[in-house]
Amino acid sequence: MKQPLIGSYSQDDCLFLLKEIEPDFYTVEHKEKLIQSGKLHYSQMVSQESKPSDEYEQLFLSLMKKYKQQLATEILQLSHLIAEKIQQPVCVVSLVRAGTPIGVLVNRALNQFSEFDSVHYSISIVRDKGIDINGLDYLLNDLNIPPESIVFIDGWTAKGVITKELKAAIQDYNQQHNVAMSDDLYVVSDIGGTADHSVTLDDYIIPSALMNSTVSGLISRSVINEQIHEDDFHGCISYQHLQEYDYSNWFVDQVSACFEQQQYKAPVLITSEQRNTRYQQTQQYIKKLMQDFQVSDINRVKPGIAEATRVMLRRVPDLLLVKDKLNPNIAHLIRIANEKGIKITELDDMPFGACALIKDVR
Structure with a gap:
């Protein structure tokens, strides 16, 4: 049986529906040429990641100090919205990897403040390729999670490419498997106006957007190359060499430490x-x-x-x-x-x- 991957988060916070693969790194410049020439799809390649510079790290820390309370309040509001909508134990399914830290926080907020239990899995979705079908099968068939309890989460929207990808993929999956999973997307900030549920339309900096794997469980974005077989989850690289610079748990601990009971309420409705x-x-x-x-x-x-x-x-x-x-x-x-x-x-x-x-x- 396929097993989820554990990144640098605790298992209670997040399990990745990903398969760790052997790295074959491309430089940023080479990768860009291959993408734009159409020779390779962006999901077939990944670059090596290095530690952020000291100045950049300080910038991340200062923005965290400034915005962690705002983000905590918005996570609580988003969680309230989800609990009201789902009305049963929730399976948070975040979209790797910008959605991953947000999924961890929403999962914590639901478990702490809602009347329902929550679990969190992070799944791959790729432009032009859709969502990881094996990941959905694993949730529904191996874990027997009710499709109605699944909630898709990302950090933000922009042009709406992933929103469209999600909707097309879930509608297709529902039809083929005769289930009724919601294709609704929940995000903190819906700057593109394409999500179904969000707390704000404002374009502000969610601090996790500043970092790559060091705020996402030391996992790369998802990869679909020749190492991924028909029954596999989508792939990823583990950036263990960045372990000493990993802010993944620090980030979610800092934000969830700002959770306050009175902020667990419905957000102002965006019409x-x-x-x-x-x-x-x-x-x-x-x-x-x-x-x-x-x-x-x-x-x-x-x-x-x-x-x-x-x-x-x-x-x-x-x-x-x-x-x-x-x-x-x-x-x-x-x-x-x-x-x-x-x-x-x-x-x-x-x-x-x-x-x-x-x-x-x-």
Whole structure:
């Protein structure tokens, strides 16, 4: 029988529905060329990760100090929303890996404050490839988890690519297996207006977005290459060499230490009209950016502070667009851009705090 993977979290906090594979690392530049030329899909490759610089680490710590209470309050509100909606013991299924630390926190909040028990698994979902079917089979068939108790969680939305991927995959799975799993997506921050449930539409920095594996259980993002066989979970690399720099447990402990009973309540409801307005704003502005900066591939446009952060850390950035250079939420982006010699352009009409354009390396 397949067994979930234990990252650097405790088993009570998170089990990964992933298979550890042998690393075959690509440089960021080589990976970008292969992705853009269409020779390999981004999910087939992974890069080595190194420890963050001392300055960057200090920035992460200072942003944690500033935003951990806000994030804790929003996690409690999201958890309340989930308990109200599900009305039975919950199986939190976070999307590897931006969703993973958020899933850990939601799981803790549900167990601490709701009347229902909760368990947490982290599953792979990949653009153009869908969700890990073997992961869903494992939950429903091996663990006998009721499909109605499954709740999908991510950290934030941007363009809505993963939202669409999730909905298509779950609808397909339900049809093929004759089950009624909800394809609803729950996130903290729905800046793209594409999630079903969120606490805010604001584009602010969720501190876990600053780090890679060192805030996600020392696990890489998911990989689907020749080492993954038909019955396997999607793959991942374990970054054990970063063990002494691992903030995964510290991050969730710091945020959950801020949980307070009186904050476990329903968030201010975001209406479908507000969400739709945000969706239209985001989509229209992305089109405008593509025209203004002559970008032909939408996959090279990454709106929102969190997505821009990932581009600056993991891809080959071409340009950093910001709404306001003095916004404290983007201090880390300004720093990385300056370190890498990336041009920064201010656009005060942007509906989000930042946007990164990936370089055309073909």
